[in-house]
Amino acid sequence: MKSSAAKDRVAALHAQIEEANYRYHxxxxxxxxxxxxxxxxxxxxxxxxxxxELKTADSPTQRVGSVPSREFAEVRHETPMLSxxxxxTEGEVADFARRIVExxxxxxxxxxxxxxxxxxxxxxxxxxxYENGVFVRGATRGDGERGEDxxxxxxxxxxxxxxxxxxxxxxxLEVRGEVYMPRAxxxxxxxxxxxxxxxxxxxxNPRNGAAGSLRQLDPRITASRPLAxxxxxxxxxxxxxxxxxxxxxxxxxxxWGFPVSPLVSTAEGVDGCLGYYRKIGRQRDTLPFDxxxxxxxxxxxxxxRELGFVGRTPRWAIAHKFPAQEQTTVVEDIIVNxxxxxxxxxxxxxxxxxxxxxxxxxxxLHNADxxxxxxxxxxxxxxxRRAGDVIPEVVSVVLDRRPARTHxxxxxxxxxxxxxxIVREEDEAVARCTGGLSCAAQRVQTIFHFAARxxxxxxxxxxxxxxxxxxxxxxxxxxxLYRLTLDDLLEMKRRADERDGTTPETVxxxxxxxxxAENLIAAIAHSRQTTLDRFLYALGIPDVGEATAKxxxxxxxxxxxxxxxxxxxxxEVPDVGPIMAAHIAVFFAERHNREAIAxxxxxxxxxxxxxxQRRSEGPLAGKTVVLTGTLSALTRDExxxxxxxxxxxxxxxxxxxxxxxxxxxxxxxxxxxxRELGVEIWDEDRLKDFLRAHA
DNA sequence: GCACCTCGAGTTCC
DNA sequence: CTCGAGGTGC
Numbered sequence: 001m002k003s004s005a006a007k008d009r010v011a012a013l014h015a016q017i018e019e020a021n022y023r024y025h026x027x028x029x030x031x032x033x034x035x036x037x038x039x040x041x042x043x044x045x046x047x048x049x050x051x052x053e054l055k056t057a058d059s060p061t062q063r064v065g066s067v068p069s070r071e072f073a074e075v076r077h078e079t080p081m082l083s084x085x086x087x088x089t090e091g092e093v094a095d096f097a098r099r100i101v102e103x104x105x106x107x108x109x110x111x112x113x114x115x116x117x118x119x120x121x122x123x124x125x126x127x128x129x130y131e132n133g134v135f136v137r138g139a140t141r142g143d144g145e146r147g148e149d150x151x152x153x154x155x156x157x158x159x160x161x162x163x164x165x166x167x168x169x170x171x172x173l174e175v176r177g178e179v180y181m182p183r184a185x186x187x188x189x190x191x192x193x194x195x196x197x198x199x200x201x202x203x204x205n206p207r208n209g210a211a212g213s214l215r216q217l218d219p220r221i222t223a224s225r226p227l228a229x230x231x232x233x234x235x236x237x238x239x240x241x242x243x244x245x246x247x248x249x250x251x252x253x254x255x256w257g258f259p260v261s262p263l264v265s266t267a268e269g270v271d272g273c274l275g276y277y278r279k280i281g282r283q284r285d286t287l288p289f290d291x292x293x294x295x296x297x298x299x300x301x302x303x304x305r306e307l308g309f310v311g312r313t314p315r316w317a318i319a320h321k322f323p324a325q326e327q328t329t330v331v332e333d334i335i336v337n338x339x340x341x342x343x344x345x346x347x348x349x350x351x352x353x354x355x356x357x358x359x360x361x362x363x364x365l366h367n368a369d370x371x372x373x374x375x376x377x378x379x380x381x382x383x384x385r386r387a388g389d390v391i392p393e394v395v396s397v398v399l400d401r402r403p404a405r406t407h408x409x410x411x412x413x414x415x416x417x418x419x420x421x422i423v424r425e426e427d428e429a430v431a432r433c434t435g436g437l438s439c440a441a442q443r444v445q446t447i448f449h450f451a452a453r454x455x456x457x458x459x460x461x462x463x464x465x466x467x468x469x470x471x472x473x474x475x476x477x478x479x480x481l482y483r484l485t486l487d488d489l490l491e492m493k494r495r496a497d498e499r500d501g502t503t504p505e506t507v508x509x510x511x512x513x514x515x516x517a518e519n520l521i522a523a524i525a526h527s528r529q530t531t532l533d534r535f536l537y538a539l540g541i542p543d544v545g546e547a548t549a550k551x552x553x554x555x556x557x558x559x560x561x562x563x564x565x566x567x568x569x570x571x572e573v574p575d576v577g578p579i580m581a582a583h584i585a586v587f588f589a590e591r592h593n594r595e596a597i598a599x600x601x602x603x604x605x606x607x608x609x610x611x612x613q614r615r616s617e618g619p620l621a622g623k624t625v626v627l628t629g630t631l632s633a634l635t636r637d638e639x640x641x642x643x644x645x646x647x648x649x650x651x652x653x654x655x656x657x658x659x660x661x662x663x664x665x666x667x668x669x670x671x672x673x674x675r676e677l678g679v680e681i682w683d684e685d686r687l688k689d690f691l692r693a694h695a
Numbered sequence: 696g697c698a699c700c701t702c703g704a705g706t707t708c709c
Numbered sequence: 710c711t712c713g714a715g716g717t718g719c
Contacts, residue, residue, distance in 0.1 A: 339705060347706085364706050366712065391707055391710060429713060430704090543715075545703045575701080577716050655700055 010054045013044040017060040025159035026259040058162045063155050072148035075139035078236040084319040096318045097270045114299040116246040117276045118264040120319050122290040123180030123210045127235050130173045133164040144312055153214050156223035165257035170240025177231035181206040182288050185226030206290050231258035245299045277320050293321035326385045329353035334409050340445035342432035344422050346371055356386035363392040367429050368411045377406040417441040446540055450478045455538035456527040460520045468496040482603035489517035528604045542583040558609035563588045619694050620648035628671055629664030631684050642691055662687050
C-alpha cells in the first residue's frame with residue numbers, strides 16, 4: 001500500500017477501534033463482534049509493521065505490550081489527590097451535613113443540600129492526564145502528593161480513552177477515577193489460574209488484583225489482566241470552562257468518552273443520602289464490581305470551594321462505608337470436627353471479629369491441604385472474608401504479624417472424640433476417623449442426618465438434643481428413636497440440666513420441657529410414614545444423597561429388590577457407576593446395617609412401594625431443569641416435586657445441558673449463567689401455566 | 696483419556 | 710457456597 005493511502009487507512013482504523021472500545025467498555029453496547037474487532041486490530045498491526053513510521057504511541061495496538069521498565073518514575077500531582085473522611089454510622093453522616101450547614105452559615109439546612117452520590121469503588125485510585133485531548137500520563141495516587149507513573153500499564157486498560165471524544169475539552173485535563181477488576185473477570189481469571197496448575201497465580205481478591213496488576217513493571221502482564229476504569233472527579237484543569245455542579249462535570253466526562261458509573265445519582269439532604277446508601281447496599285452483592293461504601297459530595301462546586309479542606313480531606317465530601325467484608329483477626333486455635341462419614345475437617349477458632357454484618361468466630365479450613373497451602377498456624381493473624389456468600393473463610397495469613405515460635409499445623413493422628421486412628425487414603429483430600437458408629441461424633445451426626453428435614457423430617461430433634469440423648473444413653477442407634485417415651489425425654493432433659501448445672505426448676509420451665517417432649521414424640525411418630533427415597537437418603541449410605549436415593553427408589557421400586565441387587569445390577573441405575581455400586585452393596589451386606597433396617601421396619605417405619613420404573617416418563621422426560629430465585633406461589637421443594645413428577649430432572653447448577661431455567665424473584669448468578677449459555681428461561685407464570693396444563 | 700457436569704458432604708450464623 | 714470426586718459423553 002502506498003504510504004499516503006496507508007496513513008489514511010491507519011487513521012480510519014484508529015477511529016474505528018477506539019469507537020468500538022468506547023461502545024463496548026463505556027456504553028456497554030457493543031456494535032461489532034469480537035471477531036470483527038480482532039480483524040481490525042490485525043489489519044492495523046500489519047499496516048504498522050509495513051509502515052513503522054505510522055506506529056504512534058497513541059495507537060490502539062500500543063495498549064498492549066511495550067517493554068518492561070526498571071522502576072516507576074515519581075509523579076507529582078499538580079492538584080493533590082484527596083482522601084475522604086469516613087462515616088460508619090448514620091449519625092456520623094448527619095454530623096457531616098450539620099457541619100456543612102454551620103460553616104456555610106446561610107439559611108441552608110441539612111435537608112435541602114444537594115449531593116452528588118456515587119458508589120465507592122473498591123479498586124485503586126488513579127489520575128489520568130490529557131493534553132490537547134490526548135492521553136499523556138497516568139499515575140497512582142501514592143500519598144496524594146506524589147504517585148507513580150504507570151502510563152504504559154494504564155494504556156492497556158480498554159476503558160481508559162486514549163483520545164477524548166467530542167469537543168470543548170480543556171487544553172490540560174486531569175481526570176481522577178478508580179481502576180478495578182470486575183468480579184466476573186476476577187472469577188474467570190482465577191478459574192484459569194487454578195486450571196493452570198500453579199503456573200498462573202490466583203489473585204486474592206479483585207482489589208488486590210487491580211492494584212497488583214497496575215504495579216507490574218511489565219505492561220504485557222497488565223494487559224493480560226481484566227481491568228476496567230470509572231471516572232469520578234477532576235484534577236488540574238487548564239484552558240477550558242467547566243459546569244458549576246459536580247453531577248454535570250460527570251455528565252461532561254461521559255460525553256468526552258470516560259466511563260462513569262451508571263449508579264451515580266443526586267440526593268436531597270441527609271435523608272436522600274441515607275436512602276441511596278440503603279439502596280446501593282441492597283444491590284451490593286449483585287453488582288458486577290466490588291464497592292466498600294458510597295460517597296456523598298456536595299454538588300455545588302462553588303460551595304465546595306467555599307468549604308475547603310481540613311488537611312487533605314475536603315469538608316464537602318464523605319465516604320459512608322459498608323460493614324467490611326474482609327477483616328483481620330487472630331487464630332486462637334485450630335480444631336478438628338468429625339462429620340457423619342468420619343471426615344475430619346479442620347476449623348479455625350478466631351478472635352471474634354465483625355465481618356460483613358456479623359461477628360465471626362469460626363472459619364472452616366476445609367482440609368489439611370488447605371491448611372498447608374495457607375500455612376495457617378495457631379497465633380497467626382489472618383484475613384477473614386465473608387464474600388457475597390455467607391460462609392466465612394480464611395483468605396490468607398498476614399506473615400508480617402506471625403508471632404515467634406509458631407509451628408506448622410498437622411492433622412492429629414487420633415480422633416479427638418473417640419481416640420480411633422485418623423487415616424487419610426492415598427490420593428484423597430479428606431482424612432477420616434476410623435471409629436465408625438462407635439465414635440460418638442459420627443453417631444450423633446448419623447442420627448442428625450436421619451432426622452433431617454429432607455430425610456425423615458423429625459422436627460424438633462436438633463443436634464444438641466441428639467448429643468444429650470446419646471451421651472446419657474437413651475439412644476444408641478436411629479431405631480432407638482422410635483422406642484423413646486415421653487418419660488424418657490423428660491428424664492433425659494432433667495438429667496441434662498442437672499449435669500450442666502443450669503436448672504431453672506420453675507413450673508414454667510417444666511411446662512416448656514413437657515411441650516417440647518410431646519412435640520418430639522409426635523414428630524417421631526409422624527415420621528414413620530415416609531417414602532422410600534427419603535428413607536434411603538436417611539440411612540446415610542456413602543455417596544448416596546438425595547438425587548441418588550431418588551434414582552435408586554425409582555429404579556427398584558422396593559427396598560428388598562434394592563437390597564438383593566448385585567453390584568452389576570446397581571450399575572444399571574442412572575448415575576451409578578462401579579464405585580458407588582460397591583459402596584451401596586457393601587452397606588447392605590453389613591450385618592449391623594441390615595439389623596438397623598429390620599429394627600426400623602419393626603418399629604413401624606413404612607412407605608409405599610411401587611413398580612420398578614426403568615425409564616422416566618411424562619411431558620418433561622429427559623429434561624434437566626434448574627430453579628433459581630424465589631417463587632411466590634410455590635416453595636422451591638414443591639416446585640421440584642411437581643417438576644419431577646412430570647419426569648424432569650431438577651439439577652442444582654446451570655450448564656449447557658440444562659433444558660430450561662425457572663427464574664423467580666431476585667434470581668442471581670444462575671440466571672446470569674443461563675443467559676450467558678443461551679439456556680431457555682421460564683418465569684414463574686410460564687411454570688404455573690405448564691403445571692396447570694399437565695396437572 | 697479428558698473435559699465437563701453433577702452430586703455429596705461439610706459449613707456459619709441467627 | 711465450595712471443594713472434591715464419581716459418572717458420563719466425546
